[in-house]
Amino acid sequence: MTEENETVEEAADTNVDAPAEETAPAEETEAAASAEETDVPAPPVDDGIKRRWYAIHAYSGQEGNVQKMLQIQADYEGVGDLIGEVLVPMEEVAEIKSGEKKISKRKFFPGYVLARLPEHPEHNAELWHAIKTTPGVAGFIGSKTAPTPLDDGEVQAIIEEMRGERERPKPKVNFEQGERVKIIDGPFANFLGNIDEINGERGTLKVMVEIFERNTSVEVEFWQVEKM
Numbered sequence: 001m002t003e004e005n006e007t008v009e010e011a012a013d014t015n016v017d018a019p020a021e022e023t024a025p026a027e028e029t030e031a032a033a034s035a036e037e038t039d040v041p042a043p044p045v046d047d048g049i050k051r052r053w054y055a056i057h058a059y060s061g062q063e064g065n066v067q068k069m070l071q072i073q074a075d076y077e078g079v080g081d082l083i084g085e086v087l088v089p090m091e092e093v094a095e096i097k098s099g100e101k102k103i104s105k106r107k108f109f110p111g112y113v114l115a116r117l118p119e120h121p122e123h124n125a126e127l128w129h130a131i132k133t134t135p136g137v138a139g140f141i142g143s144k145t146a147p148t149p150l151d152d153g154e155v156q157a158i159i160e161e162m163r164g165e166r167e168r169p170k171p172k173v174n175f176e177q178g179e180r181v182k183i184i185d186g187p188f189a190n191f192l193g194n195i196d197e198i199n200g201e202r203g204t205l206k207v208m209v210e211i212f213e214r215n216t217s218v219e220v221e222f223w224q225v226e227k228m
Contacts, residue, residue: 049118051084052149055141055187056113062136063088066113070134077130084116089158108158109187110219112141114150122146141187150187180228181207188218192228 058066067086074080089108115131122128122145131137140147175181175195183191193209196217205225206217 049082051116052119053114053116053152053155054121054147054149055109056115056131057138057141058111058113058136059138060111063107063111063113066134066136069136070113070115070131073130073134074127077126079124079127079130082118082121082124082127085114086116087114087159089114089162091161106219111216112187114155114158119149120146154186175205175222175225175227181205181225182228183207183209183218183220183224184226185224186220188220191218193218 056066056070067088070086071080071083074083090105091108117127117131118124121131141150142148175198177195177198179195181193181195183189183193188209188211191207191209191211193207195205196208197206199205203222204219205222206219207225208215209218210216211218
Protein backbone atom coordinates (compact mmCIF):
# COMPACT_ATOMS: atom_id res chain seq x y z
CA MET A 1 0.00 0.00 0.00
CA THR A 2 1.13 3.53 -0.65
CA GLU A 3 0.50 6.99 0.75
CA GLU A 4 -1.86 7.70 -2.12
CA ASN A 5 -4.30 5.08 -0.84
CA GLU A 6 -7.49 6.65 0.46
CA THR A 7 -10.47 5.23 2.23
CA VAL A 8 -13.63 4.67 0.21
CA GLU A 9 -15.72 7.82 0.70
CA GLU A 10 -18.99 6.18 1.65
CA ALA A 11 -19.18 5.83 5.43
CA ALA A 12 -20.90 2.86 6.97
CA ASP A 13 -24.51 3.09 8.05
CA THR A 14 -24.12 1.92 11.61
CA ASN A 15 -27.87 1.82 12.15
CA VAL A 16 -28.41 -1.21 9.91
CA ASP A 17 -29.29 -4.18 12.09
CA ALA A 18 -28.97 -7.87 11.36
CA PRO A 19 -32.17 -9.96 11.48
CA ALA A 20 -33.49 -10.43 15.01
CA GLU A 21 -33.03 -14.20 14.91
CA GLU A 22 -29.33 -13.76 14.16
CA THR A 23 -28.57 -11.05 16.73
CA ALA A 24 -27.11 -12.22 20.03
CA PRO A 25 -27.41 -10.34 23.32
CA ALA A 26 -24.81 -7.60 23.75
CA GLU A 27 -22.90 -9.52 26.43
CA GLU A 28 -22.66 -12.64 24.25
CA THR A 29 -21.71 -10.62 21.18
CA GLU A 30 -18.88 -8.88 23.03
CA ALA A 31 -17.55 -12.12 24.47
CA ALA A 32 -17.74 -13.93 21.15
CA ALA A 33 -16.06 -11.07 19.35
CA SER A 34 -13.27 -11.03 21.91
CA ALA A 35 -12.74 -14.76 21.53
CA GLU A 36 -12.74 -14.64 17.74
CA GLU A 37 -10.10 -11.90 17.67
CA THR A 38 -7.49 -14.44 18.76
CA ASP A 39 -8.38 -17.01 16.09
CA VAL A 40 -5.74 -17.93 13.56
CA PRO A 41 -7.34 -18.71 10.17
CA ALA A 42 -7.22 -22.27 8.95
CA PRO A 43 -5.86 -22.97 5.46
CA PRO A 44 -8.51 -21.77 2.98
CA VAL A 45 -10.78 -24.23 1.21
CA ASP A 46 -10.55 -24.08 -2.59
CA ASP A 47 -14.10 -23.45 -3.82
CA GLY A 48 -13.09 -22.02 -7.17
CA ILE A 49 -13.49 -18.37 -6.14
CA LYS A 50 -10.38 -16.23 -6.46
CA ARG A 51 -10.06 -14.18 -3.29
CA ARG A 52 -7.65 -11.52 -2.05
CA TRP A 53 -7.05 -9.99 1.37
CA TYR A 54 -8.43 -6.49 1.96
CA ALA A 55 -8.06 -4.12 4.92
CA ILE A 56 -11.34 -2.78 6.31
CA HIS A 57 -11.13 0.37 8.41
CA ALA A 58 -13.10 -0.10 11.65
CA TYR A 59 -14.08 2.52 14.19
CA SER A 60 -11.89 2.59 17.29
CA GLY A 61 -12.49 -0.42 19.53
CA GLN A 62 -14.93 -2.02 17.07
CA GLU A 63 -12.55 -4.46 15.38
CA GLY A 64 -13.95 -7.52 17.18
CA ASN A 65 -17.56 -6.58 16.49
CA VAL A 66 -16.81 -5.97 12.81
CA GLN A 67 -15.13 -9.37 12.62
CA LYS A 68 -18.27 -11.05 13.96
CA MET A 69 -20.98 -8.92 12.35
CA LEU A 70 -19.49 -8.90 8.85
CA GLN A 71 -20.39 -12.55 8.36
CA ILE A 72 -23.86 -12.03 9.83
CA GLN A 73 -24.53 -9.13 7.47
CA ALA A 74 -23.26 -11.13 4.50
CA ASP A 75 -25.46 -14.10 5.41
CA TYR A 76 -28.44 -11.75 5.66
CA GLU A 77 -27.72 -10.43 2.15
CA GLY A 78 -27.38 -14.01 0.85
CA VAL A 79 -23.67 -13.71 0.04
CA GLY A 80 -22.12 -15.25 3.14
CA ASP A 81 -20.43 -17.96 1.07
CA LEU A 82 -18.37 -15.32 -0.75
CA ILE A 83 -16.50 -14.27 2.39
CA GLY A 84 -13.43 -16.27 3.33
CA GLU A 85 -11.64 -15.54 6.57
CA VAL A 86 -12.15 -12.36 8.60
CA LEU A 87 -9.17 -11.65 10.81
CA VAL A 88 -8.16 -9.23 13.55
CA PRO A 89 -4.42 -9.98 13.73
CA MET A 90 -3.29 -10.42 17.32
CA GLU A 91 0.07 -11.21 18.87
CA GLU A 92 1.44 -12.00 22.31
CA VAL A 93 3.80 -9.42 23.75
CA ALA A 94 5.89 -9.39 26.90
CA GLU A 95 5.72 -6.34 29.16
CA ILE A 96 7.39 -5.46 32.42
CA LYS A 97 4.84 -4.31 35.01
CA SER A 98 5.71 -3.73 38.66
CA GLY A 99 8.99 -5.54 38.09
CA GLU A 100 7.29 -8.64 36.69
CA LYS A 101 7.22 -9.91 33.13
CA LYS A 102 3.66 -10.34 31.90
CA ILE A 103 2.32 -11.68 28.61
CA SER A 104 -0.58 -9.82 27.00
CA LYS A 105 -2.21 -9.66 23.60
CA ARG A 106 -2.32 -6.67 21.29
CA LYS A 107 -3.61 -5.96 17.81
CA PHE A 108 -1.10 -5.77 14.98
CA PHE A 109 -3.06 -2.96 13.30
CA PRO A 110 -5.51 -1.18 15.62
CA GLY A 111 -8.46 0.13 13.63
CA TYR A 112 -8.25 -2.46 10.88
CA VAL A 113 -9.86 -5.82 10.12
CA LEU A 114 -8.47 -8.07 7.38
CA ALA A 115 -10.98 -9.94 5.21
CA ARG A 116 -10.43 -12.41 2.39
CA LEU A 117 -12.96 -11.43 -0.27
CA PRO A 118 -13.52 -12.10 -3.98
CA GLU A 119 -11.45 -9.81 -6.18
CA HIS A 120 -13.20 -6.52 -6.89
CA PRO A 121 -15.85 -6.93 -4.16
CA GLU A 122 -17.35 -3.59 -5.25
CA HIS A 123 -18.63 -5.34 -8.39
CA ASN A 124 -21.04 -7.47 -6.33
CA ALA A 125 -23.82 -5.15 -5.16
CA GLU A 126 -25.10 -7.43 -2.37
CA LEU A 127 -21.64 -8.11 -0.96
CA TRP A 128 -20.65 -4.44 -1.22
CA HIS A 129 -23.83 -3.40 0.60
CA ALA A 130 -23.30 -6.02 3.32
CA ILE A 131 -19.78 -4.78 4.01
CA LYS A 132 -20.60 -1.08 4.00
CA THR A 133 -23.60 -1.52 6.32
CA THR A 134 -21.83 -3.70 8.86
CA PRO A 135 -21.88 -1.81 12.19
CA GLY A 136 -18.46 -0.41 12.99
CA VAL A 137 -17.17 -0.29 9.40
CA ALA A 138 -15.83 3.09 8.27
CA GLY A 139 -14.50 2.11 4.85
CA PHE A 140 -11.67 0.35 3.04
CA ILE A 141 -8.05 1.06 2.37
CA GLY A 142 -8.08 1.86 -1.32
CA SER A 143 -9.07 4.46 -3.86
CA LYS A 144 -12.24 6.53 -3.81
CA THR A 145 -14.09 3.97 -5.92
CA ALA A 146 -12.63 0.57 -5.02
CA PRO A 147 -10.61 -1.16 -2.29
CA THR A 148 -6.99 -2.11 -2.92
CA PRO A 149 -6.01 -5.72 -2.16
CA LEU A 150 -3.16 -6.31 0.26
CA ASP A 151 0.02 -8.10 -0.66
CA ASP A 152 -0.65 -11.81 -0.11
CA GLY A 153 2.89 -12.39 1.11
CA GLU A 154 2.54 -9.73 3.81
CA VAL A 155 -0.68 -11.23 5.13
CA GLN A 156 0.78 -14.73 5.04
CA ALA A 157 3.74 -13.48 7.07
CA ILE A 158 1.34 -12.05 9.67
CA ILE A 159 -0.52 -15.36 9.87
CA GLU A 160 2.74 -17.28 10.25
CA GLU A 161 3.76 -14.96 13.10
CA MET A 162 0.41 -15.57 14.81
CA ARG A 163 1.00 -19.31 14.50
CA GLY A 164 4.53 -18.96 15.86
CA GLU A 165 5.99 -20.23 12.60
CA ARG A 166 8.12 -17.17 11.85
CA GLU A 167 11.00 -15.73 13.85
CA ARG A 168 11.25 -11.98 13.94
CA PRO A 169 14.54 -10.23 13.29
CA LYS A 170 16.10 -8.69 16.39
CA PRO A 171 16.26 -4.89 16.51
CA LYS A 172 19.76 -3.55 15.78
CA VAL A 173 19.15 0.19 15.46
CA ASN A 174 18.76 2.89 18.11
CA PHE A 175 16.09 5.51 17.54
CA GLU A 176 15.30 8.90 19.02
CA GLN A 177 11.94 10.49 19.76
CA GLY A 178 10.92 12.93 17.01
CA GLU A 179 13.22 11.28 14.47
CA ARG A 180 11.95 11.02 10.88
CA VAL A 181 11.58 7.44 9.63
CA LYS A 182 10.14 5.50 6.71
CA ILE A 183 8.04 2.37 7.24
CA ILE A 184 9.46 -0.35 4.99
CA ASP A 185 7.37 -3.38 5.91
CA GLY A 186 3.69 -4.22 6.43
CA PRO A 187 0.45 -2.57 5.31
CA PHE A 188 1.88 0.91 5.93
CA ALA A 189 5.05 0.37 3.89
CA ASN A 190 6.37 3.58 2.27
CA PHE A 191 4.60 5.85 4.77
CA LEU A 192 6.78 8.54 6.34
CA GLY A 193 6.40 9.79 9.89
CA ASN A 194 8.02 11.00 13.09
CA ILE A 195 8.71 8.76 16.06
CA ASP A 196 6.30 9.61 18.89
CA GLU A 197 7.16 6.87 21.39
CA ILE A 198 9.91 4.27 21.79
CA ASN A 199 9.41 1.02 23.70
CA GLY A 200 12.79 -0.67 24.10
CA GLU A 201 11.39 -3.62 26.07
CA ARG A 202 9.03 -4.59 23.28
CA GLY A 203 11.22 -3.34 20.45
CA THR A 204 8.43 -1.16 19.05
CA LEU A 205 7.91 2.41 17.93
CA LYS A 206 4.82 4.56 17.68
CA VAL A 207 5.12 6.59 14.49
CA MET A 208 2.82 9.49 13.63
CA VAL A 209 1.82 9.18 9.97
CA GLU A 210 -0.91 10.80 7.91
CA ILE A 211 -3.68 8.31 7.09
CA PHE A 212 -7.06 9.29 5.73
CA GLU A 213 -5.98 12.93 5.86
CA ARG A 214 -5.31 12.93 9.59
CA ASN A 215 -2.34 12.14 11.81
CA THR A 216 -2.53 8.63 13.17
CA SER A 217 -0.26 6.75 15.54
CA VAL A 218 0.95 3.48 13.98
CA GLU A 219 2.82 0.93 16.07
CA VAL A 220 5.64 -0.88 14.28
CA GLU A 221 8.67 -2.89 15.28
CA PHE A 222 12.20 -1.53 15.00
CA TRP A 223 12.99 -3.66 11.97
CA GLN A 224 9.93 -2.37 10.09
CA VAL A 225 11.35 1.15 9.69
CA GLU A 226 14.47 2.82 8.41
CA LYS A 227 15.99 6.20 9.28
CA MET A 228 15.59 9.04 6.81
